[in-house]
Amino acid sequence: MRRDYFLDLWVIIATDRAKRPSDFIKAKVAAGPQDCSFCPGMEIKTPPSKASYFADGALCHMADEPGKPPRTGWTIRVIPNLYPAVESEDVMLMDGRIMSASGVHEVIVESPSHDRHPQFMSGEEIKRLFTVYRDRFRDIAKIPYVKYISMFRNYGKEAGASLAHAHSQVIALPIVPKRIEEQYRLDYGPVIAKESASLRMILNTEHTVAFAPFASCFTFEAWIFPKRPCSNIAELTDAERDDFAVVSRDVLSRLSRLLSDPPYNYAFVQSVSDDMHMHLRIYPKLGIEAGFELNTGVHINSVTPESAAKSLREI
């Protein structure tokens, strides 16, 4: 990892991922179901799972055993990323501007079914996925050098998904990114109270509220908060997490129906070690960040959040 000359901005240099200029010329094509390493029966094409979940009775999970064939019959499967952006090793800060890219990079294969993305999941399925997010957060947070755990999802080629099979990713970092640190100790209580009663409200349940943020950077952006402040997904009660999962699925399903199943990214904003009001941010990918956004960090949004929320409430 390298740091900017002056600012607290880091980049991960991950040269395993591409080697020659010619590698950039052809766009990657996502594999169809007939050729997918994440589909059942193809387990041997991925590294051994760190956890495979089974739905027999309770949700129980077991890693593949070294030297044995990979487990089959799973409902969710957690595997190391074959092209990790970060790798488990000791953290070394070479000087103020170089650090070893230590961490964890996992893929959560969300379903045996190739196209079972969260926007199409049943309540039971989305609750199971969020329980796995909780488990991965818990396990990874125990690693001493881990300072932040990014849990996110890319859906669609335009949103950066290089594999089409339903999956999320987890990247644990040895630093707290500035963008996350800026969220520490912010009191979202008054924001939630105000937005729940505003034209920007999308869904409001016992434990959870979803709204289009006042200064939405992206068209149809949605933020989903548990009403009780928690620093991360592991601190939610089971009832809170289940409600949070179902509301998230509902917002994704509404986006899918409203906008012909658009590409999107979502990511948890959460903290390993400091106070924060964790939440999920959904970013539909309807435009391209271009020169102006790169230059200024100011976004241009062509739909008011009030109008986006109204469409999402009514569909």
Add this chain to the structure above:
Amino acid sequence: MRRDYFLDLWVIIATDRAKRPSDFIKAKVAAGPQDCSFCPGMEIKTPPSKASYFADGALCHMADEPGKPPRTGWTIRVIPNLYPAVESEDVMLMDGRIMSASGVHEVIVESPSHDRHPQFMSGEEIKRLFTVYRDRFRDIAKIPYVKYISMFRNYGKEAGASLAHAHSQVIALPIVPKRIEEQYRLDYGPVIAKESASLRMILNTEHTVAFAPFASCFTFEAWIFPKRPCSNIAELTDAERDDFAVVSRDVLSRLSRLLSDPPYNYAFVQSVSDDMHMHLRIYPKLGIEAGFELNTGVHINSVTPESAAKSLREI
């Protein structure tokens, strides 16, 4: 313009640009030369020019006259953006979180030739374009409420260009974006000295140096600095600006030859009113910023800047 609940982050809500959810469903297709509003003979399809440049002898410029047919025979043409993100009006700060989106949004049609992008321009053509950048900066900087002038270029559909004809854009804002303010009063002198002699150097001329920054966020990213610190393009001498233009063209040409003419964005980092070492940043568009980048602000780059610079020096 709206400000984030807590942070100094702004978004421009520009609802003229799209109205209904269905507008997002079909991707825009860039017009070919047979149907292009920016090509010669089609001047009537754009708003009257604010300046049209002619190459007869000296570079002289004249706006279209109201009520008369638009001028023809231009080499570069500056027109108001038909779908402006900001519009000229008085600045009003409604409360700390809403501001009228006052400003200027212009298109610089860079050539009568549809495909004459900077990477393909002659020395004379690129010098002329950078002189127009200088002129637009000078004119717009006189508007009292203008606090920042973003001058940028999107090349290729993947980099956000919605029209294919060679053009740059100018958006003047009533705020200084945080991303720009962070560059105020930074001393790039030692950085330039070090990078000019490093493996990251791309080109080094009398007045200008181009290098791949140590912590390049984007693959094959390049920064181009005038050696003498200037706050903006209007402060360069003619000789400095000409050299800066030619080095910028050379880097773009090398990128084009190395990577099969990839999409890219470039933008000037400069200041209207405060000390800054102005420079140009070129961002080839070879990947997609996805959930991880949106979540953390940390980028993943699969090529070291040393290797990128070597390829760009050698081609």
